[in-house]
Amino acid sequence: MTALDFSTHQKTDRPATAALIQAHDLSLRYGNKTAFAAVDLGIRAGEITAIVGPSGCGKSSFLMCLNRLTDLVPEAEVTGQLRWGDWDLLHPKLDTTCLRRRVGMILQKPNPFPLSIWKNLTFPLAEHGIKRKADQQQRIEQALQEVGLWDEVKDRLKDSALQLSGGQQQRLCLARALVLQPEVLLMDEPCSALDPISSRRVEELVQEMRGRYTVAIVTHNLAQAKRLADRTAVFWNEAGTGHVIEAGPTQQIFDQPHHPLTRDYVSGIQG
């Protein structure tokens, strides 16, 4: 199989230790500015991988490579290797529509479309060819249940999504990704624009996803990474370019960091 028939890919049983998505020597340049370089990092299936580090070290850019959102940035140039099993995610002819259906993404700022709650969810479904009312209904209810929003909105599905609170909007965005039944979820600081209570709510949801989805979450909140993640990767800015200075099981990163910068960072001395 090649990158071109990515859509026919079935979930395969992989040994638990193998990475679902593996980056090897991955670099991203915007024009002549390098966002990050030489990144080797694996995202393991069913686990939560936290990506931490100070601002401007390429964490979000790395996330954007995983669903090829970098294609939208005119000057972005990705080099190196990025593979999902046998598939080359950097292949120029890869079906990004299909990739993005299987890799959902949540951004820092909730971004529901200025449509009704219902349309926010049917629109992506219809675009991906799921047009039967009953199918839509079933998937939407399931997704809204999953993010704990169903009871809050089931009587006002026709209201504008913009009328929801920030935390509800973020959970709606999560549901919007989930209706497409993705395998991987990318989260770019999903809690940082929310109040503490909404933030905890979203964090609990991420917690509940362990095992069912493969999650990569960028966060500034080290305590959150410690609570949530199975594995943690620390990005660091060296001479204007992001690098991974250390990656491994979260407990090891926080308790016995190998890299001196990691030690300073997790103990709050640097970063």
Place this chain on the structure above:
Amino acid sequence: MQTSSSNSTSNGPRPDWPAIAIWTIATLITATFCCILLDILWHGLGQLSWEFLTTAPANAGRDGGINSILVSTGLILLVCLSVAIPLGVGTAIFLAEFARGNPRFSRWVRRSLDILAGVPSIVFGLFGYAFFVQRLGLGFSILSGGLTLACMVLPILIRAAEEGFRAVPDGYRLGAASLGLSRWGTLRQVLLPSAMPGLVVGLVLGIGRAMAETAALIFTSGYVDRMPGSVWDSGRSLSIHIFDLSMNVPGGEQQAYGSALVLILLLIVINSFASWIAQRYRLGQQGR
């Protein structure tokens, strides 16, 4: 203690000169506008009647009404907008959504549009005469006039519409792309409705310019005040009618005032209609 009290008594509260200047300027401008409006209302209100709107002009416009003029104006506007809206919105979409990877080209297009927007209307009139009337052989007709007006309105429409698209939060585009949604679907369902206020502003500005235009129409749609049979006939727009009555027809002033009042009322109606549509579109979009 002493110095501070003497300071405050000698200076008192300082007059806020910038605020006074701004208020004076604003009042002057509003007053000028009100003077013109009152003058037109004063002289024109007596003319306004159902008969004035529905009878044909007679005696070079001194008598009768303006029914043929209204029909010609409507047709010219129709031709203008049915060309300008699709072309203008299309170009705006291209510039704002699709030309991002080619900033040099879009900068070039934008600069040309800005220059075009500043070109005097008489130049558009001459271009319309040379191109539509003569080269394309459309003659003095409503079609030539409408197309010339479309050329004139396009730069304004495109720039305003483009601003409308640029004002749409990038989060929508990013969100749509990360869900793997098609660009066309995103455009239709999310971007276009969100950009609607900008589109309407452009449309209102464009219609305003088109309705007020005389110079570009004299050479293209012509002067004839008969009822047009089709867009191939010559037709006289309201603004030309006003110009002609006040400049060339002795004793036509009263009718000119009446026509001017109708023109102003039409503009007000069109503006309110446009903002009503924008409002409705946005509410409809949110509540489905």
